[in-house]
Amino acid sequence: GGIMLHSPALVAVHRAYNRALRTLPELGPALTELAILVTARGMDQPFEWTTHEPAARAAGLDPRTIEVVRQRLPVDGLAPRDAIVITLGREVFGTRRVRPETYAEAERLLGRHALVSLVAVMASYTGTAVLLTVFDQQLPPGTPSTLP
DSSP states (O other), X not given: OTGGGGSHHHHHHHHHHHHHHHTOTTTHHHHHHHHHHHHHHHTTOXXXXXXXXXXXXXXXXXXXXXXXXXXXXXXXTSOHHHHHXXXXXXXXXXXXXXXXXXXXXXXXXXXXXXXXXXXXXXXXXXXXXXXXXXXXXOOOTTOOOOOO
16 A cells, blocks of 8 residues: 555555455455465565465465465365365466366356456456565564465
8 A cells, every 4th residue: 555655646546446356245255365365375475465364364264275375285175166266376377377177167166257356356466466576565574474
């Protein structure tokens, strides 16, 4: 938010869009926070990860799911929706492509409406990660990164 203050015309629009994305009923808080964590990990953005990990826990995201994302572990044994969000994100950020099988499974598990919303969250937080990286946003003094 502080970085965006240097471009006042963007602040209101960015805040409104971000607020809308974070409250989409078709995703719910846990899946939204998972999408943000997957993005933060995909972008290796420690500020974004460290500030959203507590929100993910508070939203009820399974701690094991958080560790799978943090450590880039296999998704075996996770809830199917969590697993497909992670897989989709890993493909987007890793290979810059989504396999047709991954897309089909994501659409089957989430529905097209929620899938569009999920991807919009990932896209928005990718932009945030870029801003944080370019402007070298640091965590508050004494706050260690929880991203390896």
